[in-house]
Amino acid sequence: MNESALVEITRKWVEDVVVGYNLCPFAKRELVRDRVRFVVTDADNEESLLQALQTELLRLDDEPEIETTLLIHPHVLQNFTDYNELLSAADGLLTYLDMEGIYQIASFHPDYQFAGTTPDAAENYTNRSPFPMLHLLREASLEAAIDSHPDVDGIPPRNIELMNKLGAEKMRDILAGCMKATENPGE
Known part of the structure; x- marks a missing residue:
């Protein structure tokens, strides 16, 4: 799959799932403002992924017009356990x-599984994405968004409730629909 297809699928996932189901009430504004950078790395090992992560963190520092970056890495860390272990190296x-407190890294993976859940639990779909990716966020922007939200503590339980209501099968179908985004352009 080429880079533009990977970006198109990821963008569709952000639009249809993250924004469409309001999983992140802060995402729509930045997507509409075109301040989300979608970047695909060809990294095929953890070291090259960490190098790509460093490059993107430095880019955020140099380019304040980019609010957030989704670093899509389809060729490395397909196994969720391995992916999850990399997160401490990313931190x-x-x-x-010396960027702790300036940026934060959120995690999304096709097989994301919260601790204490079964692999097929619907609530895992709050963090399931078409491809493994690292989401780079500006801490100051995140704090400002949180401060202006009337019920930030209610977001995770609402998302879990919504995922459980929709069910794992429906969420699998929605994610599969995003994967087909490049098959039927314009739909």
Whole structure:
């Protein structure tokens, strides 16, 4: 799959799932303003992925017009356990670059599984994406959005309730529909 197809599928997922179901009430504004950077890395090992992550963190520092970046890495860390283990190295990179408290890394993966849930639990779909990716967020923007939201603590339980209501089968179908985004352009 080429880079533009990977970006198109990911954008459709953000539009249809993240924004469409209001999983993140802060996402729509930045998507509409075209301040979300979608970038695909050809990294095929953890070291090259961490290098791509560093490049994107430095880009955020240099380009304030980019609010957030989705670093899509389809060729590495397909296994969720391996992916999850990399997250501590990603946080370590923030510390190494002296960017802790400036940026935050959120995690999305096709097989995302919250601790204490079964692999087929619908609530896992709040963080399930078409491809493994790292979401780079500006801490100051996130804090401002949280401060202006009337019930930020209610977001996770509302999302879990919504996913459980929709069910894992429906969410699998929705995610599969996003994967077909490049098959039927304009639909």
